[in-house]
Each structure stands twice: as C-alpha cells, then as structure tokens.
Amino acid sequence: MLQERIPDFSKFVEPDRVRKEVYTDAGVFGREMERIHETVWIYCGHESQVPKAGDYYTVQIGRQPMLMVRGSEGKVHVLYNRCPHRGNMMCGDRHGNTGEFFRCSYHAWTFHHDGKLKNIPMMESGYQGTRYGRDNPECSMKRAARVESYRGFVFASLAKDGPTLKEFLGASLVAFDDMCDRAPEGEVEIVPNCFRVIQHSNWKIFLENQLDALHPSVTHQSTGRAAHEVEKMIEKKTGKAPLSYHMLSAFATVTIDKWDNFQTINYPYGHCVLTGYMGLRPKDPETLAYEKTLIKAYGQKRMEEILGVNIHHVLIYPGLSVQSPLQQLRAVRPLGVDRTLTEIWHFRLKGAPEAIYRRSLAYYNLVNSPATVVNADDLENFWKVHQGLSSDGGDWVSFGRHFGRDIEKDGALESGPGMGTSEAPMRNQMKAWAAYMGNGK
Numbered sequence: 385m386l387q388e389r390i391p392d393f394s395k396f397v398e399p400d401r402v403r404k405e406v407y408t409d410a411g412v413f414g415r416e417m418e419r420i421h422e423t424v425w426i427y428c429g430h431e432s433q434v435p436k437a438g439d440y441y442t443v444q445i446g447r448q449p450m451l452m453v454r455g456s457e458g459k460v461h462v463l464y465n466r467c468p469h470r471g472n473m474m475c476g477d478r479h480g481n482t483g484e485f486f487r488c489s490y491h492a493w494t495f496h497h498d499g500k501l502k503n504i505p506m507m508e509s510g511y512q513g514t515r516y517g518r519d520n521p522e523c524s525m526k527r528a529a530r531v532e533s534y535r536g537f538v539f540a541s542l543a544k545d546g547p548t549l550k551e552f553l554g555a556s557l558v559a560f561d562d563m564c565d566r567a568p569e570g571e572v573e574i575v576p577n578c579f580r581v582i583q584h585s586n587w588k589i590f591l592e593n594q595l596d597a598l599h600p601s602v603t604h605q606s607t608g609r610a611a612h613e614v615e616k617m618i619e620k621k622t623g624k625a626p627l628s629y630h631m632l633s634a635f636a637t638v639t640i641d642k643w644d645n646f647q648t649i650n651y652p653y654g655h656c657v658l659t660g661y662m663g664l665r666p667k668d669p670e671t672l673a674y675e676k677t678l679i680k681a682y683g684q685k686r687m688e689e690i691l692g693v694n695i696h697h698v699l700i701y702p703g704l705s706v707q708s709p710l711q712q713l714r715a716v717r718p719l720g721v722d723r724t725l726t727e728i729w730h731f732r733l734k735g736a737p738e739a740i741y742r743r744s745l746a747y748y749n750l751v752n753s754p755a756t757v758v759n760a761d762d763l764e765n766f767w768k769v770h771q772g773l774s775s776d777g778g779d780w781v782s783f784g785r786h787f788g789r790d791i792e793k794d795g796a797l798e799s800g801p802g803m804g805t806s807e808a809p810m811r812n813q814m815k816a817w818a819a820y821m822g823n824g825k
C-alpha cells in the first residue's frame with residue numbers, strides 16, 4: 385500500500401529538491417489525481433467551443449471523463465460522461481451536438497443538457513415501486529461539483545468545497561485579462577480544433593519546463609541557429625525577413641545570459657508569471673492598423689497600457705500554460721504516471737485585423753505545434769528526463785538555481801534581479817504540490 389511505503393509526502397519535497405518517486409510512482413500519481421486534479425479548478429475549455437444548445441466537448445479532469453455542454457437555457461454545464469443506468473459513456477465522440485437532449489446509446493435513457501433525467505423507456509411499467517425514477521438524483525447524470533467561468537474560460541472543480549475560481553486564480557487572472565484586453569471587442573474566440581500531443585513522461589515535467597528560462601537557448605539552440613541562417617539569407621535577398629522567422633531565430637539570438645533579464649513571479653497554489661514580452665510590436669503597417677482599432681475601442685492611453693503588458697507566459701498550476709500576448713494556451717491532462725496529454729489551442733482576438741490572427745497562427749505552428757522542431761526538442765528531453773528518473777542513478781531532482789535569493793513581495797516570491805533563470809517556479813510548484821498531497825492521512 386502506498387500509505388505504508390510513503391507515510392508522509394512532505395518528506396519527498398525539500399525546499400530545493402524533490403525525490404524521484406514524485407515523478408515515477410504509480411501510487412503517488414493516484415493520490416495526485418485525487419488530491420490535486422480532481423479537487424482544484426481545472427480548465428475545461430472556452431465557451432465559444434460550444435456556441436449552440438446541445439454542443440458538447442469532452443474533457444478529462446484527473447481520471448474522470450467529463451463533458452462540457454451548452455444547455456438550452458444558454459448556460460454551460462460540466463457533467464460526468466457516464467450514464468447512471470449501467471455506466472455507459474454518454475458521448476463517444478470528442479465533440480458534437482447532442483440535439484435537444486442526451487440519449488444513451490445502450491438502453492435509451494434520456495437526459496436534459498444539465499444532466500437531469502428526462503425519461504426512461506417504459507418507465508412506469510419497468511420501475512414503478514422501485515427506487516428508480518425522476519425523483520432520485522442518482523438517476524441523473526452527475527454534475528461537476530462546481531463550474532465557473534472567467535471571461536469565457538470555463539473551469540470546473542470536482543470538490544464541493546474550496547476557494548472560488550477567482551480566489552484560486554489570484555494574480556494569474558492576468559493571463560485571461562491580457563488575452564481578452566488585446567481584442568478590440570474585449571473577448572476572444574476559440575479556433576477549432578486543437579493539436580494533441582501525448583508525451584511519455586510525467587505531467588509535472590511538462591509544467592516545470594514551461595517557465596524554465598534556462599533551457600530555451602540550450603534545448604532549442606540548433607532550431608534557432610537554423611532559422612537565423614535562413615532569416616539572414618531572406619533579409620539579404622529581399623531586405624526584410626517575415627516576422628515569423630524571428631519567432632524561431634530568437635532561440636539562438638536570445639542567448640543564455642539574456643534570459644536572466646526575464647523575471648518570474650511565483651504565487652500561491654503554484655501559479656507563476658514569466659515576464660519578458662516577446663517584442664511583437666514592430667512598426668509594420670499591420671501592427672499599426674491593429675493599434676488603430678484598439679485606439680478606436682479604448683483610446684490611446686488604454687491602448688498603450690494593453691499593449692505594454694509585460695508577460696511572456698503564465699502558468700496556472702496544475703494544468704494550464706498560457707501565452708496571452710500570442711493567444712495560445714496549452715492544457716495538460718495527465719493520463720498515467722508516465723503519460724501526459726497536452727492540448728494546444730489558440731484564439732482569435734475579436735475585432736482585430738486578420739493579419740494579427742495570422743501572426744498568432746504562425747507562432748502556433750512554428751513554436752507550439754507537434755510539427756515544429758521546437759516541440760520535438762522539448763519532447764525528447766521530457767522522455768529522457770522520465771527515463772533518467774526511473775533509473776537507480778540518483779534519488780533526487782534538484783531545483784537549487786538561485787535558491788535562497790528569491791524576494792518575498794506582496795505574498796509572492798520573485799526571482800531576484802538578473803536571476804530570470806532561477807528555479808524558483810519549480811520550487812513554488814513543488815511547495816504547492818506538497819501542501820495538496822498532505823502527510824499521508
């Protein structure tokens with residue numbers, strides 16, 4: 385039994401290092417699902433994924449297959465994807481429209497969009513005098529304990545108690561504000577569909593990499609150099625290379641020492657912001673046209689504020705990585721101790737010129753998609769890390785870079801000046817992890 389072997393999870397986490405079993409033990413994984421993913425607020429999707437009544441999207445929360453569905457009254461519900469009769473999965477497709485109600489494919493029990501039982505075939509003759517029927521809540525599809533959305537981003541918690549979504553997100557709300565504020569209409573809409581990548585490594589390895597400012601100029605160096613060569617060639621020939629090349633060449637031109645100029649700000653619950661804007665505010669006609677639409681919507685001063693937000697990345701622990709200035713989002717869905725699904729989504733800024741969307745799409749394809757070598761560079765590391773941690777070559781994973789130099793400010797821990805490559809985000813994530821996991825009780 386896990387409890388016998390690991391009585392106290394806090395022993396697995398020290399302020400500057402953690403035990404390898406945190407990544408490789410199936411028992412630890414089971415408890416993580418119960419204590420973390422099936423308890424805290426998890427991102428389900430964006431409201432624009434389900435615009436019409438009956439539209440649904442499946443989503444994995446911890447080990448639970450769930451459905452996000454638009455009700456006929458306009459509300460978005462999150463339900464367990466399970467029929468209360470004999471347990472059949474209600475929707476086998478990844479997404480679709482269920483019509484005016486759900487109808488189970490096994491024995492035709494039907495349910496309203498909010499999960500409530502609508503009908504059972506021959507209910508009177510089959511169930512009269514039994515405990516089954518519309519009055520028994522166990523005959524309805526079970527709902528997520530809590531569902532809330534913020535600026536169109538839908539989250540669910542499978543625990544009935546806990547902080548509200550806003551309390552949980554805290555300062556990381558900036559991810560959604562920054563993304564939506566950049567739209568002249570103040571909101572974004574999803575671009576269907578997403579890329580899906582399954583990596584053969586523990587979910588935490590992915591999250592730790594997201595704000596690891598030390599790795600890009602090493603891991604992605606060859607990618608950056610190759611792009612830089614091509615960029616120079618095009619520049620020589622035509623006088624100007626497309627902006628998208630810069631998205632890749634930056635991995636070579638922003639050298640390891642320059643990453644120290646970035647900063648991480650680490651918040652409660654394991655969330656973190658990596659500052660350092662991507663420098664995507666050139667003076668080309670397309671950007672200027674976009675600025676005009678923002679001025680029209682918000683005025684000059686507010687436009688400057690909006691475009692001046694200095695964010696590279698926001699990590700919302702334990703399952704979301706948001707690049708708000710480029711309208712990208714990656715949702716992390718753990719599948720097993722050594723298997724993790726990431727969904728890679730991007731969004732349109734409502735009311736912005738098409739060229740600005742094209743820029744976001746270029747970044748999506750060049751940096752975040754499974755087709756790019758940038759992603760492959762990281763995936764190879766993730767697999768190799770998991771392999772190394774599964775060996776007897778050592779017991780600890782170290783997060784000691786700039787340890788002891790973090791600065792406490794307004795309830796957050798900031799990496800010190802010129803210490804952007806600090807491993808503070810990993811220390812912060814593991815601190816939250818240990819608090820969630822408890823002492824074995």
Ligand code: FES
Nearest residue numbers: 467469470488491
């Ligand atoms: S399992 Fe769904 S109606 Fe029987």
Ligand SMILES: [Fe+2]
Nearest residue numbers: 599600603762
């Ligand atoms: Fe990377």
